[in-house]
Amino acid sequence: MxxxxxxxxxxxxxxxxxxxxxxxxxxxxxxxxxxASKAVLQVQGCIMTNKYAEGYPGNRYYNGCRFVDMAESLAIERAKRLFGAEHANVQPHTGSQANMAVYYALLDEGDTILSMHINHGGHLTHGKAQNFSGRYYNFVFYGVDRETEMIDLNYVEDLAKRHRPR
Missing domain, CATH: 1.20.5 (Single alpha-helices involved in coiled-coils or other helix-helix interfaces)
Structure with a gap:
């Protein structure tokens, strides 16, 4: 072992x-x-990978969650402090649900979001018509220049000034 x-x-x-x-x-x-940075890789590949911890700190369905509870509680406190929030949940199920949580927490229906186009590396939750985000929010897209294979930051800045994304 x-x-x-x-x-x-x-x-x-x-x-x-x-x-x-x-x-x-x-x-x-x-x-x-x-x-991912070495610190992130260290956390993601740590001993916690061996622990299943369904539920919330102090209210798990399995025994032996003391240290998981400590780690999650620390993350919750940091998120609350960062966002000035009374409550925080740091357990995203998927990237889509994580994005949904951010959208619902920080945006109003119809708000404008500036995002990379899906064909250039954007996520499905970045304004795709079939997705919740495409139905509830106004997306303005940028992409990668075909010639230079770079993002034109001046163009992105211009889009941001014209569309004023939230």
Whole structure:
């Protein structure tokens, strides 16, 4: 149980090393694939991965959740402080639900949102007509220039000034 992946499965370790190298040396414009910092990777790959903790701090369906409760309570307090909120829930089920929670918490129906177009790396919840966001909010899109493969930040700034997204 205390051996490293490179010792237990060198072939898989080599594959993961290859993916790490790809991520370090490639710019990916898909938001859900942003490069995570070492601190984020450390938290995501930590011992908590072995713990299932359905419910909320102090009210779980399983025993042995003391440290999970502590971590979640810390995250809740930080979110409340960050947003000046009385309550916070830090348990998103999916990226779509996480985006929905942010939209409903911070926006009003009809508000304008400036977002990367889905064909250029934007998320399905960024104004797609079939999605809740496309029905309730006004989206203004930007993308990646085909020639330079870059985002024209002057154009994005112009869109922001013209459309005044919330």
């Amino acid at each position: 205390n051996r490293l992946l490179s010792q237990v499965d060198p072939e898989m370790a080599q594959i993961l090393d290859g993916e790490l190298d790809r991520q370090i040396h490639t710019l990916v414009m898909i938001p859900s694939e942003n490069y």
